[in-house]
Amino acid sequence: MLIGELAERAGVTTRALRFYEQRGLLESERTPAGYRVYPDTAVTRVRTIKGLLDSGFTVADVRSFVPYLDQPDPPDVFPYDPRCTDGYAEVGAARVAELTERIETLTRVRDELVRRMPWLGQLSR
Numbered sequence: 865m866l867i868g869e870l871a872e873r874a875g876v877t878t879r880a881l882r883f884y885e886q887r888g889l890l891e892s893e894r895t896p897a898g899y900r901v902y903p904d905t906a907v908t909r910v911r912t913i914k915g916l917l918d919s920g921f922t923v924a925d926v927r928s929f930v931p932y933l934d935q936p937d938p939p940d941v942f943p944y945d946p947r948c949t950d951g952y953a954e955v956g957a958a959r960v961a962e963l964t965e966r967i968e969t970l971t972r973v974r975d976e977l978v979r980r981m982p983w984l985g986q987l988s989r
Contacts, residue, residue: 867900874910909933928952
């Protein structure tokens, strides 16, 4: 399928597809005229990439999930295996730690604002 059809079926832009390709997450063949052509399985791969990105992972993080990108039913919950060598467990743990730190920082900032302006606490509820 051509890039426009893949973009439509996967729910992303053609620009996103070219970006994923540049980053090594997606591959295409070329027609003699130079058009990108993708296999039908690319829809699953792109949807999985998009889902991981929507979950807070970066494109670089998604590389550690490569073994799962083409599964017909990507898992909603990725299994933990201490023997895993592809690194997705470490990437996930690092992302959770980063988000926890950001949440704690934002909570401290919010609490300080409410302390200084107690009436803000009434407005935000």
